[in-house]
Amino acid sequence: MTTLVVHETGDKKNVTDMLRSAGLRPTRQRVSLAEILYSRGDRHISAELLHEEAVDADVPVSLATVYNTLHQFTEAGLLREVAIDGNKTYFDTNVSDHHHFFIEGENRVIDIPGEGVGIGALPKAPEGMEIVRVDVVVRVREKR
Known part of the structure; x- marks a missing residue:
């Protein structure tokens, strides 16, 4: 199942197409993490919380892979990084x-x-x- 995500324009797009449009190859782990990230609408999430959600969803992924994927999504313009202080960063789907x-x-x-x-x-x-x-x-x- 590929989750549909709703963008601020109201357009629905599946996760695979969203990743390809951003210039990212839709690997199994990227697709799984994107589905978890975008299935709940706009939100702010830490790498640790996304990792917990992935584990709960039986997505086999390391915390290092979660960090790498979040940074790749940010560089591709799919997320915004919100640095709160030197040791706490959130990623914003908006x-x-x-x-x-x-x-x-x-x-x-x-x-x-x-x-x-x-x-x-x-x-x-x-x-x-x-x-x-x-x-x-x-x-x-x-x-x-």
Whole structure:
């Protein structure tokens, strides 16, 4: 069974076609991990959680393969990497222009619409460089 994924445009596309369109060979492991990733709609997931979900779904895959696949999907534009701090990274299935809240204590990431954050001024990019994207992560916690 190849899972259908719904993109933000509302288009349905099967996982194999999505991988091929992104320039990735649809190996058994990539297809299985993509089905797990995209079958639940837009979400933020760590490599460790995806590995747990793969194990629960009887997908034989190592944590190293999960990391490699997530980075390949990110490079191909299928995921966005959301770096929370030096040792915690989430992968976002929503690749549209938006930002994030990080809920401390819950280790949970939720979206902020792109128009929900205003950036007043950006520094000039270094010589020979261009600004590709600005990622804003707003850390929140319950009031004490």
